[in-house]
Amino acid sequence: YSYGELAADVYRMANFLSTDLGIKRGDRVAVLSFNRVEYIKLFFALSRLGAILVPLNFRLAPAEFIYFLKDAAPKAIFFDKAHQESVDGFKGKTELNHYICFDEDDTVGRALPKVWSALSAEAPSEVEIGPDDPQLIIYTSGTTGLPKGVILTHGMLTWNAINTNLGWDLRSEDKTILHAAMFYTAGWNVYTLPIFYSRGVNILIQSFEADLILDLIKREGVTVFFGVPTMFQMLMDSPKFASTDFSSIRFMVSGGAPLGQDILETFKTQKSIRIWEGYGLTEAGPNNFIANGKLGTVGHPMPHVDAKIVDPEDNEVPTGEEGEILLRGPHICAGYWHKPEETANAFVDGWFKTGDFGRIDSDGHFSIVGRLKDMIISGGANIYPAEIERAIETHSSVTGVAVIGVPDPKWGEVGKAIVELNPGSTLSFEELRDFLSDRLGKFKIPKYMVTVGELPRTVASGKVQKFILKDKHGRADND
Template identity: 40%
Template sequence: MPIVHDWLARRASLAPERVALIDSLRGDRRISWQQWNSSANRTARLLQDVLGVRRGDRVAVLAMNCTEFLDLLFACGKLGAILQPLNWRLSSSELSTLLVDAEPVVLVHGPDFQAQVEAVRPSASCVRHFVPLDEASPRKAEDVLFSRREALSDAPLPPVDVEPEDPWVLCYTGGSTGIPKAAILTHRSITANAANTVVSWSLTADDTALLNAPLFHTGGLNVFTTPLVYVGGTTIVSRVFSIDQVFDLVHSGAISLFFGVPTMFIEMQRHPRFDSVDFSRLKLLISGGAPCPQPVFERFFARGVNFKTGYGLTEAGPNNFWLPAQDVRRKPGAVGVPLFHVEARLEGDGDEGELLLRGPHLCSGYWRRPEESAKTFAGGWLHTGDLARRDAEGCFSIIGRSKDLIISGGENIYPSEVENVLAAHPEVAEVCVIGVPDSKWGEVPRALVVARPGTELTEAKLLEFCQGRLARYKQPRSVKFLDALIRTSAGKVDRRNLAVAHGNVG
């Protein structure tokens, strides 16, 4: 059965003059639903009529947050095309891997990433058209400027039959093998997450959120952005996280909703303005993406702020739980009870174990990874790999990770991916990467290295080797040289005991 896939057309028909977006990159320009729908229609015509994009084709975008990025998201929805948001923190070689994986026919890119685009061109044979967002960017003669859309019609496009299971977004997450994999976010899953969030978090058309989380993350796309489109609220589009902007908007009451990762809240609390900002008009202040340190909760509570933590995955929502107001301070750090159309259970018979999730908000699996999809979604349940506890009142808390994932400032780092790069250094015999506590980022990678005999490998040499091979946030912040790595009786590297022995801050 077809699903409503043209969200902006429906919103424009319901409330054409209400404000949908506020573009902080262009002097807080206010964009109505009717104006946004017109812009997305022209964008869809650029993709379809000029660039030849059809239903099921992938459209990659490498850009900072901007309204054009959101136009592309909903233009793909109109056409039944698939958006592939690219993580701009990745190196050129990592980006090339993702392009080979999804084979997009179009790559739209912002002016900040011209060097990366030129680096990936030779290997991106699948890309038929490179589309610069900025007219001033250097480009080849055959490139098509994004601004060509302005000359195109904003009339409704011919109808397209889009099914609930049709992919809408390929959102990349890490993999246990260190190779990124894309969760297939379908029209069904994105719609279900929006409905869950609106109903369970009590969002309304009067709510306004600040979008400063990167749009290549599900947090930027789906914590508040798509749910607010669904309910008819307003999104303030910001290029990046700016503490002063957040404080200005919170203090003035211009926003009612704010989502961030723990690193953002730590930096906010370290800022001299923190104690003078009035948080009382915020309806919801929520942290996600990584475990949040207890002192962050306590300082917000001291200010009278009901600061919450959420739990989500790229594969599920990401919104899954809700903590009622009366429990926020009684159960600090708990994620709460499942949202309206979310089922949660623990693997095993007790009240502690691996968290499993089920519901229409789950992605449909991993792009071109049938074996991993079958394993992760066995029995119709998402096996999260995270450990949780459920109390007598049915409230869930996340207590740890069964995977080896390192979460640094909300970014996922898989040790094996970093290890693969370090192991390529000719003077490295063995390497194991662990996470160590960091006051700013929560965790950062540390490399435990066994050097080859007769070499003079140093920390500086190894860190320099990572430049250009790994995104900056994945690069180890420290290196410890060992005579040998601890191993289990089966001969495998004993990562857990290595972390205990060498995971201290110093």
């Protein structure tokens, strides 16, 4: 695709949305699909109309979609053939007006290819759009309560692109591979939209495949690349790694979880590449730091990003001391969809509270040292124990449960459930996995389980003392 060809197709999509579906400024439109070019066309078309894209995580269980669809209340959903069975499953359970299939199959909804050639490629009428208008709603599970829809505005996405272009010196000749799922902020905002901003090249693939990535690096002359540590490990494990020429790569960025020293050393010694470590959230950036600092740091903040480290009373801490990372700037989200209390709690005097621990050294380089939020990062995906615990606690044999993260050589961390059973009850690991299979996405289901007579709890509040469980059960086993 040239930029001109893409623009013509975006206009076709926008005309279809406005004329055929009646989509207008402020409306939401959901998507349940693997990565594909129509996904990008839909995003830009909705943006042109002032409407809002709501990407859905295709890794979720069918029942989990209902909450998102009721919360965001989209007027339409676009989907691919691979997910039409899931879409058919929630028909009648939500108030969607339009079902549109990206593929030439009208079993569940209208087939977009059947009307595509008849759509006008003329530019639609201009719609007044401001920097504070929502452009994306991306759902991220909270450590407590129900999942939250993060409101990513036109201004936020634009300023993240500006920061990324300035901080990482993106150029029109840069090429990247869009492999990250587009229901994550990484799929849009690490490189995709910043590369569009720089007039570079996005190479779109359905999903990450190590051999394919290495082939594209060699064949297409990829210059910049993003991955989570698990992906870099998979590249190293590929039989094609040793023979792949990495000379076109200017830099690679890792995010989502800490990068192991063995991965850093392998890329440095075998491919002469230093992988930069970034830090971001769905709510902020995600490109907040230049990653230009010392090893083990994320470097200085991006050009239009303010960052500071504070104590529990929100006072800045001295250089070298640890505290919570707070971020401020035009690249921050507008809050959470239909959740004013959570939005208010996420900010203090205009600063976004990340919930993560960090420190800053005498050279102004930031380091990420821990997580305040009780979160497991598995293969770069955020898994929130509270959500899993709620699902397990609905089992009739379970009195209580705590889910902790344990080390895993491939995924970094995986979940382990410590379960307190009702007197006289039994529950095997296989039974638990079967019970959760239609309640949680497969990646959220714990990989290990142990039963205990009683969970350790505080006397005052009855909260489970997870630090005790981590000391006793923090191994990758069923003990």
